[in-house]
Amino acid sequence: MKKMICIAMLTFGFNVFAQSEIPKLPTEVCPLLISEKIPAASLKSVDGLTVDLAKMIASKKTILVFYRGGWCPYCNMHLAALNDAEKELLSLGYQIIAVSPDSPKSLKAIDDKDKINYTLLSDSDGALSKAVGIAFQAPENYKPIITEGSEGVNKTFLPVPAVFILDKEGMIQFEYISPDFKHRISNELLVAAAKSLK
Template identity: 35%
Template structure:
């Protein structure tokens, strides 16, 4: 009886976890200002595990979540952020970016973009799910993604593009989360936000 109960409980837990990932980007329930980011491990470009909590303890952080190296809008946004990284650093922040892509796919070599800040892979999309910005990858997009990242796999879920400002205690101080993936926060707005938080 106990074994049966445990089995049913586990199945129920799995179903609940799956159900928590919405079908559409408009239906996400994201992390709020004042909440703490979860304790998760990420992978850096050398496939080394990095504790996100320890990472943000180093310095207040501008954390960007992007769909992947396959996304031209994300590549453009990453490039724009790279151009203003020094301004961000002068205000006392570090800049990092996270994608559910495998490490090999974090940057699209065809796009030719290079960034000086740190990029991380979110294995099994643990982080994006835990902060509520994950939704199911549209079936019609899977083929396009696969064509742009032949060395990696296509995840069943993807993130709504997100920007968080996080203090060294791991508390979220600002969020920009837009289900319209073509719309990203402007550089001027980001710098204004960072100045207002100091």
Template identity: 40%
Template sequence: MTTTAQIPENAEAICPILVGQQIPEVNLLNLNNQSVELMDLVKEKPTVLVVYRGGWCPFCSTHLAALNEVEKDIQLLGYQLIAISPDEVVDLISPDTDEQVSYRLFSDPQSQFIKQIGVAFKTPETLSGYIASKNPQGRISEVMPVPTLLVINTQGEVEFTYINPNYKQRISGALLLAVLNSLKK
């Protein structure tokens, strides 16, 4: 697994978790600022886990809203949808977002999960000012994740990954549903 000393400078240099690998055991913070063990969540039912850059990111907000539109279909296929960001709990969703998501959001405040699954890279200095303008009260994480979507079984094993260093490109709801249908067979 990736350690802090090995955090790449850019998104293209990450070394992400692979299909068949086990997710790490980490604690996250829920919207009530309470610690939750990720494996406890995953054991509940198969999971579509989204790792996003933060509530400050308009591409992330758009993607989270698009996933919200297919969440019921995801649930009908037997999966739960959860999302994780390195943002502080208060910054998980942008206040500019009109639509709130119905699935669970979690904070990875020390970026332990995103580092351990190999999708973290150093936050570009050129982006720090923008993040600070969107989250004036919050801290700016030293690392950020490449937007990631994992499908995980109840044993914590990765069954599918969609990881793209181009933060503007995200998996569509329709493609995700096709993947989930295929995994169910």
């Protein structure tokens, strides 16, 4: 009987371990779906201050963007495009929050260089990206880049680029997730989705 219990516990342990691992490929992620809620998270601002994401979301409808880091040229183009769409999105009653594994110091460098008007937040430990279901194992050649960008906190994961439109309760009303990091949502589609949910 003891032997059976030990085998059952070992099997359970392996299953829990397997479920806690993040996917190896971006095409294997399992993100939250429309009508699900973004989990509560404490993130860091560009100034290194702790930010309660749920409180920010509760203040205004939100465009929540996940990007790979300031070292990624496709991410930088996307952030610049969002800057161009910000005025229209603000007029529709939205705020933009962009999250990456970069450290606050790396975020500040991007903010200063590109004059980003909206909020950039750090998820260096990946707690939010993993909870949302968009984290995957970084390929070996990316590990030095992400380690440097996160100041040594993140050595293992990347988020799949994603955009979520949230209501004030944090419920997902729209999402765009692209395992191909070169493809991002256009401003036209994002604004049209935001208008349709107003």
